[in-house]
Amino acid sequence: MLTLAVDTRSRDAAFFAGLRAREFARLDAQRLAYLDYTGSALYAESQLYAHHALLRRGIFGNPHSDSAPSRASTDVIDAARRRVLRHFDVDERTHAVIFTANTSAAVKLVAESYPFDASTSLVLSSDNHNSVLGIREYAARAGAAVHAIALDEELRLRDARATLAAAKRGLFAFPAQSNFSGVRHPLALVSDAHRLGFDVLLDAAAYVPSHALSLRDVPADFTALSFYKLFGYPTGLGALIARRDALAKLRRPWFAGGTVLFASVAANTHRLRPGHEAFEDGTPDFLNIAALDAGFDLLDGAGMPRIAVHVAHLTELLLDGLLALHNVRVYGPRDLTARGGTIAFNIRGVPYWDVEAYARERGVALRGGCFCNPGASEAAFGIETSRLRGCLETLGADFTPQRLAACAGTVVGAVRASLGLANNEADVARALDVIASLSR
Numbered sequence: 001m002l003t004l005a006v007d008t009r010s011r012d013a014a015f016f017a018g019l020r021a022r023e024f025a026r027l028d029a030q031r032l033a034y035l036d037y038t039g040s041a042l043y044a045e046s047q048l049y050a051h052h053a054l055l056r057r058g059i060f061g062n063p064h065s066d067s068a069p070s071r072a073s074t075d076v077i078d079a080a081r082r083r084v085l086r087h088f089d090v091d092e093r094t095h096a097v098i099f100t101a102n103t104s105a106a107v108k109l110v111a112e113s114y115p116f117d118a119s120t121s122l123v124l125s126s127d128n129h130n131s132v133l134g135i136r137e138y139a140a141r142a143g144a145a146v147h148a149i150a151l152d153e154e155l156r157l158r159d160a161r162a163t164l165a166a167a168k169r170g171l172f173a174f175p176a177q178s179n180f181s182g183v184r185h186p187l188a189l190v191s192d193a194h195r196l197g198f199d200v201l202l203d204a205a206a207y208v209p210s211h212a213l214s215l216r217d218v219p220a221d222f223t224a225l226s227f228y229k230l231f232g233y234p235t236g237l238g239a240l241i242a243r244r245d246a247l248a249k250l251r252r253p254w255f256a257g258g259t260v261l262f263a264s265v266a267a268n269t270h271r272l273r274p275g276h277e278a279f280e281d282g283t284p285d286f287l288n289i290a291a292l293d294a295g296f297d298l299l300d301g302a303g304m305p306r307i308a309v310h311v312a313h314l315t316e317l318l319l320d321g322l323l324a325l326h327n328v329r330v331y332g333p334r335d336l337t338a339r340g341g342t343i344a345f346n347i348r349g350v351p352y353w354d355v356e357a358y359a360r361e362r363g364v365a366l367r368g369g370c371f372c373n374p375g376a377s378e379a380a381f382g383i384e385t386s387r388l389r390g391c392l393e394t395l396g397a398d399f400t401p402q403r404l405a406a407c408a409g410t411v412v413g414a415v416r417a418s419l420g421l422a423n424n425e426a427d428v429a430r431a432l433d434v435i436a437s438l439s440r
């Protein structure tokens with residue numbers, strides 16, 4: 001049994017070493033340790049070759065017409081929709097794929113179309129990207145109540161079910177994985193929220209690059225993601241994957257080219273197309289959609305379970321290394337339990353921007369700031385709410401993280417290291433060396 005596990009581990013290590021040499025040689029050629037996978041995945045060389053080969057031999061026109069070039073584009077888009085659904089373990093009978101510019105645009109489609117009114121509520125995890133928190137502006141404008149689920153010391157949701165049970169039914173939005181702390185929130189909350197009468201928007205952006213997600217097992221009504229976070233290329237393309245029954249509840253506030261069955265100026269009327277077509281404004285990004293197949297080939301070639309194990313192994317190395325440095329404070333879980341490959345931390349007495357700059361000069365790409373996740377940041381840094389409110393009101397348009405830190409008398413940002421498919425143990429060791437030399 002033990003021999004079998006060791007064999008698998010060394011086979012997988014050889015696989016990822018080969019992948020790094022074959023697909024990501026530019027990292028070692030430029031001596032760069034890239035630890036910003038939650039910012040963006042890196043593209044593999046094979047994706048570029050496959051996409052360009054397709055473009056060179058194909059003739060692609062504006063889709064939805066009957067010419068051969070138009071049909072070629074429509075076919076590519078239809079095939080991409082099926083591939084996305086297959087990756088998430090569902091099909092066109094139950095789910096629709098709406099191509100968007102990114103996760104933010106996918107979330108906004110739900111935000112602006114959800115039937116909020118005074119009899120409904122919006123429940124948000126405090127740990128959410130700004131692109132999800134922004135839904136509250138649509139909800140509040142429609143008179144819906146807005147509730148936030150608090151976070152505990154590990155930055156996990158505190159009393160999520162009780163908060164949902166106490167709220168009027170409506171929309172519940174949370175991330176499968178935090179882009180701040182790496183916490184994986186319980187996906188069982190989707191069915192719990194359904195039982196309490198909620199529709200659920202799952203922000204899968206930070207979770208799906210290194211973990212399989214079955215929308216058959218996790219029946220979220222709306223799932224938002226960005227493809228560059230999955231496999232680096234193309235940028236400018238994301239998706240809202242919606243259950244068809246949930247999609248039918250949305251009310252689009254406008255129409256555009258491509259979304260209507262008919263529109264009339266004289267009769268002042270229009271009718272939206274059914275399903276995904278009502279939600280894709282204008283001409284879809286058909287040439288970039290054609291690049292998705294090669295991205296999914298990269299993930300399928302490695303296998304999502306194997307990617308998950310690889311990333312978990314590197315995360316453990318990085319986490320243990322950081323926790324061994326006495327001057328480093330890690331925010332969020334201190335072990336691998338229900339967490340992904342994103343780690344936020346600070347070196348005591350060294351501002352995050354200095355750490356980021358020092359690492360950059362030594363060829364290590366980290367990220368500093370609040371990562372567009374103010375709720376997780378506020379909980380992590382323990383900023384007192386009335387003081388924070390006072391500082392933000394005083395600073396107004398003069399806001400900078402440095403001024404907020406001075407006003408609040410506390411740190412207001414962190415360093416984030418995040419891992420993915422292309423990383424190896426040497427990247428982790430280089431990042432730890434840089435951090436250790438600053439934390440002495």
Ligand SMILES: Cc1ncc(COP(=O)(O)O)c(C=O)c1O
Binds near residue numbers: 203204226
């Ligand atoms: C969890 C999460 N949600 C949403 C977003 C927003 O994604 P995008 O900028 O691609 O719209 C991000 C981006 O980092 C993220 O990590």
